[in-house]
Amino acid sequence: MSFVHSLRSKENGTDYPIEPRTVCDLDFSPVEVAYDYDAMKGKVTRESIEAGPLSLWRYKDLLPVEGNPQTGFHSGWTPLVKADRLAAELGVKELYIKDDSANYPTFSYKDRVVSIAITKAVEFGFDTVGCASTGNLAHSVAAHAAAAGLKAFVMIPHDLEEGKMVGMSVFAPRVVRIKGNYDDVNRLCSQIADKYKWAIVNVNLRPFYTEGAKTHGFEIAEQMGWRLPKHTVVPVAGGTILPKVWKAYEEFIKLGLVEDNQPKMYGAQAEGCSPVVKAIEAGDELFHPQKPNTIAKSIAIGNPADGYYVIKVINESGGYGASATDPEILDAIKLLARTEGIFTEPAGGTTLACAIKLIQSGRIPKDEPICVCITGNGLKTLEVMEGQFEETPAINAKLGEFDEFVKQFESTATTPNAQPATV
Numbered sequence: 211m212s213f214v215h216s217l218r219s220k221e222n223g224t225d226y227p228i229e230p231r232t233v234c235d236l237d238f239s240p241v242e243v244a245y246d247y248d249a250m251k252g253k254v255t256r257e258s259i260e261a262g263p264l265s266l267w268r269y270k271d272l273l274p275v276e277g278n279p280q281t282g283f284h285s286g287w288t289p290l291v292k293a294d295r296l297a298a299e300l301g302v303k304e305l306y307i308k309d310d311s312a313n314y315p316t317f318s319y320k321d322r323v324v325s326i327a328i329t330k331a332v333e334f335g336f337d338t339v340g341c342a343s344t345g346n347l348a349h350s351v352a353a354h355a356a357a358a359g360l361k362a363f364v365m366i367p368h369d370l371e372e373g374k375m376v377g378m379s380v381f382a383p384r385v386v387r388i389k390g391n392y393d394d395v396n397r398l399c400s401q402i403a404d405k406y407k408w409a410i411v412n413v414n415l416r417p418f419y420t421e422g423a424k425t426h427g428f429e430i431a432e433q434m435g436w437r438l439p440k441h442t443v444v445p446v447a448g449g450t451i452l453p454k455v456w457k458a459y460e461e462f463i464k465l466g467l468v469e470d471n472q473p474k475m476y477g478a479q480a481e482g483c484s485p486v487v488k489a490i491e492a493g494d495e496l497f498h499p500q501k502p503n504t505i506a507k508s509i510a511i512g513n514p515a516d517g518y519y520v521i522k523v524i525n526e527s528g529g530y531g532a533s534a535t536d537p538e539i540l541d542a543i544k545l546l547a548r549t550e551g552i553f554t555e556p557a558g559g560t561t562l563a564c565a566i567k568l569i570q571s572g573r574i575p576k577d578e579p580i581c582v583c584i585t586g587n588g589l590k591t592l593e594v595m596e597g598q599f600e601e602t603p604a605i606n607a608k609l610g611e612f613d614e615f616v617k618q619f620e621s622t623a624t625t626p627n628a629q630p631a632t633v
Contacts (some may be wrong), residue, residue: 213254214274217417218244220519228274229508230334230414234417238283239448241515242417243274247464256467259428266285266322266425272461273326273425274418281354282325286425290581293426295550300569304579306439307546308430310586311554315357316377318508319451323422327411330353330418335407337361342399342510343412344392344447346586347373350383352410363408365395371507373590389502391502393513405587412448416515423451427458431468431579438462438473439531439581441574443565445557446477446486447509451585456523475524476573476574477531478564480504480539480556487531490524499520504534505594506556508586528618530573534563542566543588553588561585 216225216533221239234241254271262268266280267284284399291311296595297305310319324347331339340363341351355362362383367390379385389393396413403410411419431438444452456475462468479487482504489497497517502510516521534542536556543559546552556564565582568574588595605611 211590213245213247213250213271213277214276215244217241223493228276230409232416240417243421244273245461247461249433250465254465254467256432259432259467261557266325266422266429269425269428271366272428272458274421275326275329276333279325281358282301282321282329282331285325286313286322288312291550292429293550293582296546299545299549300566301514302576302580303514304574306430306434306579306581307550307552308426308583309428309552311552311558311584311588315353316349316351317481317590318346318421319426319583319585320346321354322425323419323450324345324350324354324411326418326422327409327415328360329353330415331360331409331411332358332382334409337404338363338408338410339400340364340399340410341393342396342410343364344510345370345378345590346508347412348385349374349378349590352378352383353454353627354588355383356381363402365402367391367395367507371591371593375594376426377590384545393499394512396515408554412450413516420450420516422460423454424461426451426583427455428462430455431459431462432579434579436468437579438471440471441474441476441568441577441580443478443561443568443574443581444581444583445509445561445585446479446517446520446531447511447514447557449486449514449518449520451583452477453516453519455583456527458546473527474529474570475527476529476564477520477524478561479531480506480509480535480536480560481507481533483510483512484533485512486514487533489517489521491532494523495525504539504556506539506560507591508557510554510559514626522557530568531574532564532571533566534567536559538563544598546584552584554576554584555588556594557586557587558584568571603619 219234291307313321338361369389403413463470483502485497499513539559542563
């Protein structure tokens with residue numbers, strides 16, 4: 211059975227039927243999915259969840275899906291890495307990496323939200339889906355649409371990384387490159403959804419799409435042994451994931467599945483596109499849009515749709531925000547790879563770099579559980595690492611030359627590609 215109650219205005223509480231809808235008719239405030247939590251009690255339990263599949267669909271009762279899933283059968287349930295080596299370098303007691311760089315099938319957290327959106331598109335009877343994207347979402351929509359047998363149009367800025375272009379194109383969507391940045395693409399997609407009556411997953415299906423982000427938070431709690439990290443650091447792009455991870459924590463608390471330890475949420479942005487962080491630092495409830503200028507293109511959204519709610523959640527939880535420069539982002543990518551064997555894209559480098567700053571400033575105590583959310587894979591953005599590593603000389607296939615290579619190596623470095631644990 212479904213425990214979905216309605217679509218509900220986030221500002222005035224007006225309820226609407228479950229339909230492709232983005233805003234409230236009364237004040238144009240966003241709507242989100244509301245559930246009957248009283249009906250869930252005693253039915254949605256740790257045991258019922260643990261009996262589910264090892265995918266995001268183990269949380270189906272907490273998602274806005276009426277029938278059977280249509281895609282994402284192996285999406286979610288990504289590793290929660292207890293990052294002891296990284297923790298030791300940072301001087302913290304308990305550190306976790308929630309690693310959606312390993313998500314299936316497109317190696318980013320977007321496989322979560324797209325699994326829900328595509329399933330709802332089928333339920334609503336759409337035959338064509340699309341998205342406005344900085345890369346990862348287009349990649350995911352193309353893959354999941356192919357798996358579900360739907361037509362796909364992906365609208366992207368014209369200057370995306372080559373790895374992401376190949377990654378989305380292989381699934382044979384219609385790729386529409388648009389001159390401008392993400393905000394330009396997003397405005398056009400709103401018009402496309404209205405005129406063509408397609409399911410644009412992050413436009414007219416946004417209330418359902420965003421609910422998929424909750425599964426990132428559900429998994430953190432379950433994989434930590436049904437407890438919450440005290441501090442969760444999340445990248446901020448359009449602002450979808452941070453408020454939904456918070457909602458996931460709140461739902462588990464409300465259902466008695468985890469103890470309320472008053473968790474705090476922290477937003478991470480690149481310095482070249484940090485409207486939300488700038489607002490938090492200034493003590494403002496509203497942000498000022500920016501024009502992006504950063505290597506972290508997957509989170510380079512200067513006018514985030516849910517930015518207001520990111521600020522609201524961070525303030526409500528008692529968290530904070532931080533931003534990182536491009537060199538700091540690259541250093542953090544290398545640090546995570548060197549210490550934990552995880553290769554993330556610049557969005558993940560941003561999140562770790564900001565987490566380090568928050569720890570070093572004392573905003574995040576070193577003796578409390580910390581979770582850093584990594585949302586994408588570094589293999590998609592190889593070009594940003596060009597020039598970051600010294601090319602080693604070639605040697606002849608002779609043991610003596612290898613011996614000399616080892617001696618030189620040992621005299622110049624104790625750890626390959628070592629980077630300081632600071633940013």
